[in-house]
Amino acid sequence: MKEPGLDDRHRNKDGKIQQKRSDTLNKNLPNPVPGYGDNVTLGKIRKDTGKTSEKDIRDSVKGKR
Numbered sequence: 625m626k627e628p629g630l631d632d633r634h635r636n637k638d639g640k641i642q643q644k645r646s647d648t649l650n651k652n653l654p655n656p657v658p659g660y661g662d663n664v665t666l667g668k669i670r671k672d673t674g675k676t677s678e679k680d681i682r683d684s685v686k687g688k689r
Contacts (some may be wrong), residue, residue: 646665646666646670648665650663653666653677656677657682658682
């Protein structure tokens with residue numbers, strides 16, 4: 625049996641951790657991204673910041689403050 629990935633997400637066949645879906649709402653993330661409303665989708669935030677991972681998104685938002 626494979627070990628669970630980060631935040632209990634499973635890994636893709638490449639061994640990479642699967643990203644959250646783009647239609648996930650900011651309010652449903654474990655740590656919502658500051659500066660975005662509760663009903664903004666993760667896809668919109670990714671498009672605005674140009675980043676893919678939640679960590680990279682948070683780091684880029686911190687830099688804008």
